[in-house]
Amino acid sequence: MNAPHLAPLERPSEATLKSLVAELQSRFGSRTVTSAAVREQHGHTLTWLANQPPDVVVYPETTEEVSEIVRLCAATRVPVIPFGIGSSLEGHVNAPFGGVSIDTSRMKRILHVHEEDLDCTVEAGVTRKELNEFLRDRGLFFPIDPGADASLGGMAATRASGTNAVRYGTMRDNVVSLRAVLPNGDIVQTARRARKSSAGYDLTRLLVGSEGTLGILTEVTLRLHGLPEAVSAGICPFPSVKAACDAVIMTIQSGLPIARIELLDEVMVGACNTHSKLDLPEKPLLLVEFHGTETGVAEQAERFGAFAEEFGGGPFEWATKAEERTRLWTARHNAYWAANGLRPGAKPLATDVCVPISRLAECVDETKRDIAASRLIAPIVGHVGDGNFHVQPLIDMDDSAEVEAGIAFVDRLVERALAMEGTCTGEHGVGQKKMKFLESEFGPVALDLMRTLKRAIDPHNIMNPGKIFSV
Amino acid sequence: MNAPHLAPLERPSEATLKSLVAELQSRFGSRTVTSAAVREQHGHTLTWLANQPPDVVVYPETTEEVSEIVRLCAATRVPVIPFGIGSSLEGHVNAPFGGVSIDTSRMKRILHVHEEDLDCTVEAGVTRKELNEFLRDRGLFFPIDPGADASLGGMAATRASGTNAVRYGTMRDNVVSLRAVLPNGDIVQTARRARKSSAGYDLTRLLVGSEGTLGILTEVTLRLHGLPEAVSAGICPFPSVKAACDAVIMTIQSGLPIARIELLDEVMVGACNTHSKLDLPEKPLLLVEFHGTETGVAEQAERFGAFAEEFGGGPFEWATKAEERTRLWTARHNAYWAANGLRPGAKPLATDVCVPISRLAECVDETKRDIAASRLIAPIVGHVGDGNFHVQPLIDMDDSAEVEAGIAFVDRLVERALAMEGTCTGEHGVGQKKMKFLESEFGPVALDLMRTLKRAIDPHNIMNPGKIFSV
Numbered sequence: 029m030n031a032p033h034l035a036p037l038e039r040p041s042e043a044t045l046k047s048l049v050a051e052l053q054s055r056f057g058s059r060t061v062t063s064a065a066v067r068e069q070h071g072h073t074l075t076w077l078a079n080q081p082p083d084v085v086v087y088p089e090t091t092e093e094v095s096e097i098v099r100l101c102a103a104t105r106v107p108v109i110p111f112g113i114g115s116s117l118e119g120h121v122n123a124p125f126g127g128v129s130i131d132t133s134r135m136k137r138i139l140h141v142h143e144e145d146l147d148c149t150v151e152a153g154v155t156r157k158e159l160n161e162f163l164r165d166r167g168l169f170f171p172i173d174p175g176a177d178a179s180l181g182g183m184a185a186t187r188a189s190g191t192n193a194v195r196y197g198t199m200r201d202n203v204v205s206l207r208a209v210l211p212n213g214d215i216v217q218t219a220r221r222a223r224k225s226s227a228g229y230d231l232t233r234l235l236v237g238s239e240g241t242l243g244i245l246t247e248v249t250l251r252l253h254g255l256p257e258a259v260s261a262g263i264c265p266f267p268s269v270k271a272a273c274d275a276v277i278m279t280i281q282s283g284l285p286i287a288r289i290e291l292l293d294e295v296m297v298g299a300c301n302t303h304s305k306l307d308l309p310e311k312p313l314l315l316v317e318f319h320g321t322e323t324g325v326a327e328q329a330e331r332f333g334a335f336a337e338e339f340g341g342g343p344f345e346w347a348t349k350a351e352e353r354t355r356l357w358t359a360r361h362n363a364y365w366a367a368n369g370l371r372p373g374a375k376p377l378a379t380d381v382c383v384p385i386s387r388l389a390e391c392v393d394e395t396k397r398d399i400a401a402s403r404l405i406a407p408i409v410g411h412v413g414d415g416n417f418h419v420q421p422l423i424d425m426d427d428s429a430e431v432e433a434g435i436a437f438v439d440r441l442v443e444r445a446l447a448m449e450g451t452c453t454g455e456h457g458v459g460q461k462k463m464k465f466l467e468s469e470f471g472p473v474a475l476d477l478m479r480t481l482k483r484a485i486d487p488h489n490i491m492n493p494g495k496i497f498s499v
Numbered sequence: 500m501n502a503p504h505l506a507p508l509e510r511p512s513e514a515t516l517k518s519l520v521a522e523l524q525s526r527f528g529s530r531t532v533t534s535a536a537v538r539e540q541h542g543h544t545l546t547w548l549a550n551q552p553p554d555v556v557v558y559p560e561t562t563e564e565v566s567e568i569v570r571l572c573a574a575t576r577v578p579v580i581p582f583g584i585g586s587s588l589e590g591h592v593n594a595p596f597g598g599v600s601i602d603t604s605r606m607k608r609i610l611h612v613h614e615e616d617l618d619c620t621v622e623a624g625v626t627r628k629e630l631n632e633f634l635r636d637r638g639l640f641f642p643i644d645p646g647a648d649a650s651l652g653g654m655a656a657t658r659a660s661g662t663n664a665v666r667y668g669t670m671r672d673n674v675v676s677l678r679a680v681l682p683n684g685d686i687v688q689t690a691r692r693a694r695k696s697s698a699g700y701d702l703t704r705l706l707v708g709s710e711g712t713l714g715i716l717t718e719v720t721l722r723l724h725g726l727p728e729a730v731s732a733g734i735c736p737f738p739s740v741k742a743a744c745d746a747v748i749m750t751i752q753s754g755l756p757i758a759r760i761e762l763l764d765e766v767m768v769g770a771c772n773t774h775s776k777l778d779l780p781e782k783p784l785l786l787v788e789f790h791g792t793e794t795g796v797a798e799q800a801e802r803f804g805a806f807a808e809e810f811g812g813g814p815f816e817w818a819t820k821a822e823e824r825t826r827l828w829t830a831r832h833n834a835y836w837a838a839n840g841l842r843p844g845a846k847p848l849a850t851d852v853c854v855p856i857s858r859l860a861e862c863v864d865e866t867k868r869d870i871a872a873s874r875l876i877a878p879i880v881g882h883v884g885d886g887n888f889h890v891q892p893l894i895d896m897d898d899s900a901e902v903e904a905g906i907a908f909v910d911r912l913v914e915r916a917l918a919m920e921g922t923c924t925g926e927h928g929v930g931q932k933k934m935k936f937l938e939s940e941f942g943p944v945a946l947d948l949m950r951t952l953k954r955a956i957d958p959h960n961i962m963n964p965g966k967i968f969s970v
Contacts, residue, residue, distance in 0.1 A: 142855065143752075144748070144752060144856070144857035145856055145857045146751075146856075186697055187695075187696075187697040187701075188697070189695055193695065197672075200701065200704070201668075201672060210944070210948065214944045215944065216942075216945050217941070217942060217944075217945060218945060219922075220917075220921060220922045221920040221921075222853040222885075222886055222887075222916075222920070222921045222922040222925065223853065223856065223885045223886055223887075224669050224671070224885050224887065224925055224926065225658075225922035225924065226657055226658040226659070226660075226708055226922075226924045226925060226926050226927060226928040226929070227923050227924050227940055227941075228937055228940075228941065228945075228946075228967060229705060229708065229709060229949045229953075229967075230658075230671065230701075230704045230705060230707065231945055231948060231949065233671070233701045233704030234700060234701060234704070234952075236701065237699070237700065237701055253754065254752075256754075277615070280617075281614075281617065281725075282725065283724065283725035283727075323794055323795075324795055324798070327792060327794060327795070382693040382694065382696060383693055384613065384693060384694070385615070385616050385617075385694065386613065386615035386616045414695050415693055415694055416693075416695065445693075446691070449691055449692040449693070450691060450692075451690075451691045451695075451698050453696065453698050454693065454696060454697060455695065455697050456697060457697040457698075458697070458699060465698075466699055469691060469698055469699075470690075470698075470699065471687075471688065473681070473686065473688075474688060474689060474699075474702055475699075477681065477702060477956070478699050478700045478702065480955050480956060481700055481705075482700075483955070484951050484952065484954070484955030485948070485952075496700075
């Protein structure tokens with residue numbers, strides 16, 4: 029394409045902002061907020077990056093209101109940054125060029141549930157737990173579970189996945205259709221509700237994972253699944269991380285339809301024990317879950333047990349009661365916070381990569397050795413059934429040499445994953461922190477093609493500027 | 500976007516073509532063909548539309564050769580039409596503005612099979628049967644099965660699906676990565692080989708289903724699946740098409756992981772009996788197949804049997820032996836040809852739509868009544884687990900009133916599906932014949948967004964012009 033770079037970025041002038049804020053206030057009243065505390069809260073969130081607050085935060089309640097806000101911003105070329113619940117890890121909601129943060133937390137309606145079609149349509153601000161609570165009585169659930177109780181709009185925007193993805197796929201696979209506001213304020217519906225279609229370009233998948241750089245997602249139509257008849261879960265310790273990964277590889281290759289298969293290294297297990305008051309064996313662990321019929325689940329568990337044994341895993345401990353399972357998975361979900369507790373005062377450089385499953389053991393193993401050589405405290409946890417794992421180096425941000433070493437470690441981690449045909453992020457997204465890796469991952473032609481799409485849809489570069497593309 | 504329409508279309512001048520053909524001949528020798536027979540064979544193929552042959556057909560052997568051809572065409576703004584095996588049904592390979600047909604039938608290399616990662620990379624001209632033959636000894640298979648032994652490049656380009664999609668997804672779900680030649684001749688690789696990624700825009704899904712209008716797919720990396728341990732299949736007659744559809748709806752809603760569930764109406768059953776020398780009961784039939792472990796398959800079959808019974812289906816006949824199954828599925832795959840045999844000399848206006856599963860029975864039922872009222876011979880067959888079905892009106896093309904009536908029937912079929920939140924095509928693609936429905940299906944904003952993408956990537960509109968977008 030030889031695409032020129034994106035439209036140049038600069039902060040809007042004070043005068044532009046002043047009149048925009050006045051317009052927003054006259055239109056949205058107290059739903060337009062400019063206090064420093066709220067603006068900062070809409071900045072970096074969970075990243076270690078410097079907080080770059082937006083100039084103003086607005087809380088729309090409908091797609092049409094989002095459209096109004098975007099039109100005002102488009103007219104004055106003011107950046108627009110979508111905000112869900114702020115659980116992203118890579119600086120997605122920072123506002124490096126200021127602008128308007130569109131907070132979707134008031135867009136909470138569950139618009140339709142088509143039980144008979146196993147789908148539903150919700151506003152972008154509904155969180156995954158809110159949806160699942162709503163669905164429980166209907167025997168349905170939405171499986172994508174990134175850990176945090178993220179908004180479904182945010183999850184679509186970052187192509188989130190999480191613990192259940194190995195069985196149910198990621199947001200890529202579970203979004204049927206999107207309603208979105210484009211950079212000029214137009215409202216688009218990307219697809220019909222049919223389960224499949226060959227009509228035209230896949231606008232849904234174009235927006236899933238676009239991180240707010242092509243438009244703001246306002247309504248999400250999702251694929252639902254029946255609650256499994258039977259669920260069984262348990263933990264299985266292994267002599268080494270490599271042995272655990274080898275058992276995962278064999279499980280996946282065998283086609284066993286495992287619902288969850290999560291790795292915690294011994295450091296992360298220790299952290300979870302402390303944080304969640306558990307007494308898990310402090311060895312590399314696999315947390316597994318099986319969904320199906322009673323006989324199906326039993327069969328799966330038996331097969332998995334045999335694979336685990338082959339690599340020295342065991343003894344297997346079942347969490348047969350629902351509350352035991354909940355306790356286990358709650359501990360897993362709190363792993364991020366548990367890890368942070370290992371070094372109070374430090375900040376996590378939490379990151380993720382994903383490699384083809386055959387390279388998983390090698391990649392995790394090399395990473396463990398790098399952690400040891402770098403003298404980092406960096407627990408590992410991962411959705412290993414997808415070849416995806418997280419590393420969370422805990423860094424003293426006041427020690428610039430340590431910060432540099434932490435960043436260099438993440439760089440090596442990504443380079444290692446890319447060298448194994450993997451990706452710089454399996455599920456966190458690019459945001460600000462992974463931008464520098466995209467050229468190595470995709471090469472110049474693919475990256476230029478992405479830029480071409482961005483320029484065509486957002487010619488003035490007002491949608492979440494400074495994310496995905498550095499220039 | 501308020502996108503202006505696409506670049507104006509016109510046939511290249513004779514002089515331009517003459518010098519282009521000379522260049523192609525000097526570069527590709529006898530792999531440059533201009534004979535009328537070969538050009539016509541690369542025209543409409545299976546559609547009833549008038550044959551619009553390209554000016555020249557070239558047979559490249561590598562991605563780099565495709566790139567060379569596209570660069571020559573780009574320099575002179577000559578249309579480029581990709582050609583797989585020509586089994587598309589909606590006029591995808593017609594050349595309404597002339598130009599160069601790029602026939603991928605010499606691109607037959609299976610480049611990599613990563614058994615341990617359940618993926619493979621093949622050149623675009625490899626067909627699904629060729630791939631599956633290659634994979635058989637490795638215990639793996641590629642499940643997407645549109646009936647025809649289509650090329651995998653063509654299948655990706657039209658977002659094909661078919662009988663197994665209800666269990667294994669469509670090409671959207673089973674393409675890991677693509678190598679493609681862009682309209683300027685640049686070669687792009689859309690993704691890494693990791694099972695999931697949140698890095699950047701989903702270029703893979705942008706190209707899947709783009710029907711050659713954004714680039715020419717030259718290599719396809721596909722997700723593979725382990726051959727199921729146990730397979731069982733059978734047929735189940737129903738008192739009416741509606742009863743069969745209701746059984747399908749209940750099966751899908753229950754979450755039963757059925758591998759195939761195909762509807763043949765009684766007209767199609769009759770056609771298949773004649774064509775394939777079978778003695779299936781001439782009633783609406785479901786052909787089903789279960790994949791899994793021995794116990795899993797037995798459990799699934801039992802559950803399906805109960806659902807079928809609830810709607811008056813049965814008796815169920817098992818095809819326990821592999822050769823019986825093959826005979827049954829071969830008959831299903833030959834349904835297109837069988838249907839044509841119902842009215843020798845007539846041409847099929849074969850088409851497909853897809854609706855949310857809850858509307859399937861209603862949509863098929865209304866369509867049956869429309870067929871009767873229109874006095875058409877139009878057998879129905881469908882991948883009903885996805886809400887997707889095909890209708891094949893057999894029309895005497897010399898009778899203009901009948902042609903008009905056939906076209907009007909297809910229009911009503913599509914309008915019916917759209918009114919039920921369905922799509923104008925579940926798996927055949929847009930090509931030339933479904934272009935007129937896209938505005939009703941997507942609305943002006945989404946369609947303009949698609950056009951914006953097309954213009955950005957192919958500013959001179961040389962890639963398969965006159966497909967997907969009429970202007």
